[in-house]
Amino acid sequence: MGSLANTAVRYAPLLIVLVMWEIIATAGPLSNQLLPDVMSVLAALWDLILDGEIIRHGLRSLTRAAAGFGLAVLVGSAAGLLMASFRPVRLLVNPVVQIFYPMPKSALIPVMMIWFGLGDMSKIVLIFIGCLLPVIVSSYNGARGVNPFFLWSARSLGASPAATLLQITLPAAMPELLSGIRTALAFAFILMVSSEFVIAKDGFGYLISQLGDGGAYASMFAVILVVAAFGFTADRLYGSFVRYQLRWREP
Amino acid sequence: MNRSATPTVSATPMERPGSRPATAPGPGAPLLGAWRGIGRRLTGDTMIQCLVVLVLLAAWETVTRLGLVHPFLLPRLSSVLMRIGANVAAGTVFADLGLTLYRAATGFAIALVVAIPLGVLMARNAGVRWFFDPLISVGFPMPKISFLPIFILWFGIFDTSKIVMIAFSCFFPLVSATYAGTLGVDKWVVWSARSFGATQNEVLREVVLPMALPQILTGVQIAVPVALITTVVTEMLMGGPGIGGSMMQAGRFADSVGVFAGIVEIALLGALVVRAVERLRAYLLAWHPETRR
Numbered sequence: 262m263g264s265l266a267n268t269a270v271r272y273a274p275l276l277i278v279l280v281m282w283e284i285i286a287t288a289g290p291l292s293n294q295l296l297p298d299v300m301s302v303l304a305a306l307w308d309l310i311l312d313g314e315i316i317r318h319g320l321r322s323l324t325r326a327a328a329g330f331g332l333a334v335l336v337g338s339a340a341g342l343l344m345a346s347f348r349p350v351r352l353l354v355n356p357v358v359q360i361f362y363p364m365p366k367s368a369l370i371p372v373m374m375i376w377f378g379l380g381d382m383s384k385i386v387l388i389f390i391g392c393l394l395p396v397i398v399s400s401y402n403g404a405r406g407v408n409p410f411f412l413w414s415a416r417s418l419g420a421s422p423a424a425t426l427l428q429i430t431l432p433a434a435m436p437e438l439l440s441g442i443r444t445a446l447a448f449a450f451i452l453m454v455s456s457e458f459v460i461a462k463d464g465f466g467y468l469i470s471q472l473g474d475g476g477a478y479a480s481m482f483a484v485i486l487v488v489a490a491f492g493f494t495a496d497r498l499y500g501s502f503v504r505y506q507l508r509w510r511e512p
Numbered sequence: 513m514n515r516s517a518t519p520t521v522s523a524t525p526m527e528r529p530g531s532r533p534a535t536a537p538g539p540g541a542p543l544l545g546a547w548r549g550i551g552r553r554l555t556g557d558t559m560i561q562c563l564v565v566l567v568l569l570a571a572w573e574t575v576t577r578l579g580l581v582h583p584f585l586l587p588r589l590s591s592v593l594m595r596i597g598a599n600v601a602a603g604t605v606f607a608d609l610g611l612t613l614y615r616a617a618t619g620f621a622i623a624l625v626v627a628i629p630l631g632v633l634m635a636r637n638a639g640v641r642w643f644f645d646p647l648i649s650v651g652f653p654m655p656k657i658s659f660l661p662i663f664i665l666w667f668g669i670f671d672t673s674k675i676v677m678i679a680f681s682c683f684f685p686l687v688s689a690t691y692a693g694t695l696g697v698d699k700w701v702v703w704s705a706r707s708f709g710a711t712q713n714e715v716l717r718e719v720v721l722p723m724a725l726p727q728i729l730t731g732v733q734i735a736v737p738v739a740l741i742t743t744v745v746t747e748m749l750m751g752g753p754g755i756g757g758s759m760m761q762a763g764r765f766a767d768s769v770g771v772f773a774g775i776v777e778i779a780l781l782g783a784l785v786v787r788a789v790e791r792l793r794a795y796l797l798a799w800h801p802e803t804r805r
Contacts, residue, residue, distance in 0.1 A: 274643045275650065295666060356561040357568070363786035364779040365740040368756070370748060371763035371771045376585060450655035455745040458660065459760070465658070473661040481661055489654040496653030 297479035306483035314468065315484060322453055322464040323491070325381055329388025330449040337393045337445070338438055341400025342430055345407075346422075358397055366391040366448070367455055374460045384456045384464070391452045392445035399441020403434030436510065439503045446499055450492040587769040595773040608755045609781050615671060615754065616743040619678025620735060627683050628728065631690025632716070644687075652688055656681040657745055664750070674746040681742045682735040689731020693724030726800060729793045736789050740782055755781075 279299060286298035297305075309315040344351040369387055377383035407430050415425045457466025465488050472481040569589055575581055576588040599605035634641045660677050667673035697720050705719045721728075747756025755778050762770030797803050 270642075272646050274646050277643075278647065352557060352560045353564055356564045359561075360565070360779070360783075363737065363782040364775075365737065365744045365782050367741045367744045367748070368759065368775050368778040370745075371759045372768075372775060374763055375766075375768050375771060447653060447655070451657050451741065454655050454658045455741075458657075458745070459748050469658065469661055473665065478665065481665075485658050485662060488658040492655040492658075493650055493653050 294476075294478055297482055301479040302482045302486070305477070305479040306487070309480060309483060315487060318464050318468040319487070319491075321381075322457060322466070325384045325464065326388055326449045326453040328381075329385045329452075330392050330445060332385075333389045333392035333396055333445060333449075334442055336389075337396025338400040338431075338434075338442075340393075341397045341402075341438070342404050342426055342434065344397070344401045345404030345434075346426055346430060351401075354397070358394060361390070362394050362398065366394075366452060370456055370459050373456070379460055379462055383460060384453065387456050388449050388452045391448045395441045395444040395448065396438070399444075400434055400438045403437030403441075404430045406437070407433035436507055439506060443496070443499055443503070446495060447492070450488075450495070454488060584766065584768050587772055591769050592772045592776060595769050596776060599773060599777070604758075605777055608753060608758050609777060611754045612740075612743050612747065612756065612778075613781065613785075615674050615746075616678060616739040619675045619743070620682050620739045622675065622679040623682035623686055623735065623739075624732075626679075627686035628690050631687045631728075632694050632720070632724075634687075634691045635694035648684060648687055648691075652684045656684070657742060660746065660749065669750045670752075674743065674750065677746050678739050678742045682739050685734040685738065686728075686731045689734070690724065690728050693727030693731075694720060696727065697723040726797060726802065729796065733786075733789055733793070736785060737782070740778075740785065744778065 282296070283299045286296045306315075340350075340354055344354050366387070369390060373383035373387045377386060411429050411433070412425060415429050420428070453464070454466045454469075457464040458470055461467040465484060469481055469484050469488070472478075472484060572586070573589040576583065576586055596605065599608075630640075630644065634644055657677070659680065660673075663673040663677045663680070667676055701719055701723065702715060705715050710718065743754075744756040747754040748760045751757045751760060755774055759771055759774035759778075762768075762774060794803055
């Protein structure tokens with residue numbers, strides 16, 4: 262009971278903001294077009310769920326984000342570990358990473374349009390590239406920090422290079438790798454929405470701009486809030502997954 | 513930078529583990545380490561890596577010259593470079609990049625001016641913390657770019673909505689870094705300053721802010737790329753001058769040379785800005801152990 266009250270007090274500001282929104286929207290000088298009130302946004306959301314629009318577009322978006330992000334996690338962590346462990350790999354991959362790392366990834370949207378058109382592929386590849394770099398860099402930095410004595414011990418006990426990589430380097434890189442993947446998760450959502458704003462025929466971003474162009478602002482606000490909620494939930498779920506994964510670490 | 517993880521591959525004396533012990537980035541900056549090393553020393557490794565880049569560029573030119581790729585999908589490197597040269601000569605590249613940089617910098621500066629006082633206040637005042645902490649912890653992981661249509665609705669399609677969008681995106685990493693940094697300041701140092709008779713303002717200016725500065729700058733290093741990404745997206749969506757708008761226009765007219773020239777230009781701008789922020793960090797933290805190691 263006490264913890265429930267604590268939670269209520271902790272999250273009260275969110276409720277205050279909602280109430281302020283409602284007051285400004287209904288009583289304020291702003292027209293209802295510029296700021297639809299909370300109730301009509303909720304009603305619009307309910308309509309979008311009932312006619313299946315938001316579910317259809319949402320599934321498209323989330324599939325793309327998951328595909329690009331998942332591929333980036335697999336390829337990126339492997340590339341980072343290999344870069345840290347094998348010098349030729351490092352010398353080959355590092356310059357490419359150095360060039361692409363500081364580049365604003367959204368600049369690739371027009372190229373994706375040229376290469377892959379309006380379909381799924383353009384978005385998946387963009388999300389993949391955007392998520393790949395933080396994963397590679399964190400995996401590399403984490404693996405670089407592995408205590409060399411562990412590697413020497415494993416070698417002297419007869420571990421193969423593959424076993425050393427998977428059983429010594431990967432766990433050692435894990436804390437930093439997991440924090441890089443968190444950055445990548447945020448990028449996945451940002452790139453998903455931005456690419457769908459610019460080039461798409463379905464997905465959350467497309468739905469938002471379509472509703473905005475059609476003047477259905479309450480529905481537009483509803484979809485935006487849903488996307489924001491998805492980003493928030495994904496991050497929180499990932500956070501608890503990380504805590505579970507790293508439970509072996511001393512606090 | 514190239515500290516070997518395995519003892520067997522230490523080629524140059526400099527690479528041996530332990531000879532350059534602390535080049536791994538600090539805990540606050542896990543993603544910024546890899547970029548930090550380039551150009552620091554012209555070792556044999558750096559030469560090989562430059563060679564890799566040159567080979568890749570040569571492969572680009574060869575593949576396109578042999579006609580293995582359709583020039584629409586991948587234009588020749590030489591024609592991209594010539595386009596950039598023409599853009600430089602005509603001055604359009606400076607107009608585009610300058611406008612992009614101006615928007616990114618203005619939005620970032622607004623975020624900075626709001627976020628740093630708020631972060632400090634949150635760490636020092638329980639009421640402020642109570643109100644803003646849940647808002648920021650909810651807002652931080654949200655994809656802020658999805659709010660762009662709302663800003664377009666409120667502020668129109670010109671600079672205002674772009675700059676507000678950029679400020680909104682940069683605000684969250686900056687405020688949480690400032691809050692965490694200020695909260696983590698060693699209480700003993702603050703108490704010592706107080707006992708020597710320092711006023712509240714002096715403690716803030718001379719002790720709290722400098723001690724929190726490394727973490728604040730890490731927030732800056734996260735927010736600056738966010739500002740650039742957001743600027744490019746807003747420009748692509750709303751069109752008009754600016755590098756994002758120019759690239760989008762080139763894309764619509766199937767001018768892939770223009771698109772690739774834009775990518776190279778924005779990549780250069782990104783690299784310059786990221787480097788400049790690193791220099792700034794080294795300059796501002798010249799007194800800090802992280803710079804001397």
